[in-house]
Amino acid sequence: MKIVIIGAATGGMTAAAKIKRSLKEKVKITAYQKLAYPSLGACGLPYFVGDNFSDSNKLIARTVEEFDKSDIKVHVNHEVVKVDFVSKKIVVKNLETNKEIEDYYDKLIISTGAKARELPNIKYSLKNVYKLNQIEDAVALKAVNEKKNQNITVIGGGFIGLEAVENMQKNNNITLLEATPRLSQKVYDAEIGDLLKQELIDNKVNVITDARIKNVVIENDEVKKIILEDGTEVKTDAVLVAIGVVPNTEFLKGTLVKLNEFGAVIVNEKLETNIKDVYSLGDCALTFDRVTKQQVHVPLATIASKQGKVLANVIMGKNDAFQGSIGTSIIQVFEGQIARTGLTEDYVVANKIPYKKLFLNGVDHTHYVQGAKPIYVKVIYNPETKMILGAQIYGYNNSVLRINSIVPLIWNQTNYQTVRDLDLPYSPPFAKSFDIMNVLFGMLGGE
Numbered sequence: 001m002k003i004v005i006i007g008a009a010t011g012g013m014t015a016a017a018k019i020k021r022s023l024k025e026k027v028k029i030t031a032y033q034k035l036a037y038p039s040l041g042a043c044g045l046p047y048f049v050g051d052n053f054s055d056s057n058k059l060i061a062r063t064v065e066e067f068d069k070s071d072i073k074v075h076v077n078h079e080v081v082k083v084d085f086v087s088k089k090i091v092v093k094n095l096e097t098n099k100e101i102e103d104y105y106d107k108l109i110i111s112t113g114a115k116a117r118e119l120p121n122i123k124y125s126l127k128n129v130y131k132l133n134q135i136e137d138a139v140a141l142k143a144v145n146e147k148k149n150q151n152i153t154v155i156g157g158g159f160i161g162l163e164a165v166e167n168m169q170k171n172n173n174i175t176l177l178e179a180t181p182r183l184s185q186k187v188y189d190a191e192i193g194d195l196l197k198q199e200l201i202d203n204k205v206n207v208i209t210d211a212r213i214k215n216v217v218i219e220n221d222e223v224k225k226i227i228l229e230d231g232t233e234v235k236t237d238a239v240l241v242a243i244g245v246v247p248n249t250e251f252l253k254g255t256l257v258k259l260n261e262f263g264a265v266i267v268n269e270k271l272e273t274n275i276k277d278v279y280s281l282g283d284c285a286l287t288f289d290r291v292t293k294q295q296v297h298v299p300l301a302t303i304a305s306k307q308g309k310v311l312a313n314v315i316m317g318k319n320d321a322f323q324g325s326i327g328t329s330i331i332q333v334f335e336g337q338i339a340r341t342g343l344t345e346d347y348v349v350a351n352k353i354p355y356k357k358l359f360l361n362g363v364d365h366t367h368y369v370q371g372a373k374p375i376y377v378k379v380i381y382n383p384e385t386k387m388i389l390g391a392q393i394y395g396y397n398n399s400v401l402r403i404n405s406i407v408p409l410i411w412n413q414t415n416y417q418t419v420r421d422l423d424l425p426y427s428p429p430f431a432k433s434f435d436i437m438n439v440l441f442g443m444l445g446g447e
């Protein structure tokens with residue numbers, strides 16, 4: 001059997017490694033990778049920009065040579081430009097020679113990830129406009145960061161924008177422009193979004209929400225000023241655009257494979273596309289919300305890597321299926337940390353799901369051990385079904401990992417009354433004898 005993988009990174013290569021470990025010489029695996037390196041751990045890019053480490057090779061999880069040792073052939077600088085799903089052939093362009101070659105597959109994995117969305121009036125081709133998607137972007141942005149005392153405008157208050165702000169703030173003056181009324185509004189409720197905004201303000205970031213761009217002043221191919229609809233003028237030396245991602249699927253448009261309206265590959269829970277022997281996973285594909293069963297796009301490594309293992313089993317003929325996402329994530333912005341899972345209040349309101357909410361605050365451990373910090377827990381729940389719908393925790397010192405006690409409750413649709421007396425751990429440096437999560441579960445349990 002010959003398996004071809006388009007895009008040699010998280011999703012596809014997790015599948016490749018697992019299949020090869022099991023099937024060994026019974027399978028031939030070839031991966032084509034557009035970039036000069038495979039298996040980028042993009043999650044580390046903001047920390048490279050912030051000089052937490054200086055060797056960008058640390059971001060490469062496995063090299064071509066390491067894959068070679070496992071008998072997986074990775075061709076870097078090779079872009080797949082065409083797929084013929086009828087004859088099971090692909091056309092690949094060698095980006096160094098510009099020559100095109102043809103290859104064939106028995107099974108095809110589309111694992112092309114996603115690229116940074118571009119603004120119509122602030123193009124990446126401008127000299128001082130940056131994105132943060134691959135190593136080359138991070139090297140360029142790190143050079144800006146290291147110039148120091150620059151006025152840097154970050155457009156987009158999502159995960160990548162926030163992590164970049166934190167990593168560039170020490171050296172520079174940062175303005176964060178967010179078009180919606182709250183930061184990361186799709187994933188955080190107002191209570192948590194407000195805490196996040198305050199953390200940024202406390203760290204001297206100029207945060208402008210509801211920031212709708214009216215005009216952009218460009219001179220000599222450089223953005224000099226961004227003028228907002230309310231008349232605010234933001235002078236800038238450099239701009240990072242971080243307004244989300246779009247699937248890398250242009251080469252599939254107009255072919256037999258089904259894409260949704262923004263180009264994500266449509267797959268079932270076995271990660272099969274509408275075409276036999278063609279699979280897709282990770283950032284270029286849709287997945288589904290485990291609770292609502294709605295199709296969702298969750299461009300996170302946590303999803304791509306788990307899907308890779310499932311896909312390996314499916315391709316090897318095992319009865320397996322991906323179990324869905326509940327949108328669990330975690331982020332650090334300066335000292336503040338946020339963990340979240342499940343649905344937001346905006347979502348349940350928009351979808352007319354009955355709900356109640358609790359917003360608790362406390363401290364993360366006993367007052368007599370140094371370093372106790374505030375912790376805030378927001379939970380929305382359905383009082384009719386007794387299910388937790390979503391939860392968000394804001395805190396410090398990793399206290400937000402308490403989200404791990406809520407994730408399985410949403411995942412397994414557990415009646416929250418059954419966890420009223422949940423046996424959570426306690427010792428003075430970690431928690432209070434009656435921890436905020438026990439308080440929460442007690443309240444949900446109708447104490």
Ligand SMILES: Cc1cc2nc3c(=O)[nH]c(=O)nc-3n(C[C@H](O)[C@H](O)[C@H](O)COP(=O)(O)OP(=O)(O)OC[C@H]3O[C@@H](n4cnc5c(N)ncnc54)[C@H](O)[C@@H]3O)c2cc1C
Binds near residue numbers: 012299
């Ligand atoms: C700055 C940043 C920070 C992040 N932080 C986190 C985090 O903290 N936690 C988390 O869970 N996730 C994080 N993510 C998301 C995570 O990196 C992605 O979800 C994950 O890499 C997706 O894996 P993938 O295999 O779908 O795609 P990718 O890892 O993007 O790999 C796809 C590869 O396919 C290549 N390719 C595209 N088109 C073609 C073609 N036609 N031919 C050949 N090759 C092609 C691409 O160049 C790319 O290398 C972050 C992402 C970024 C950019």
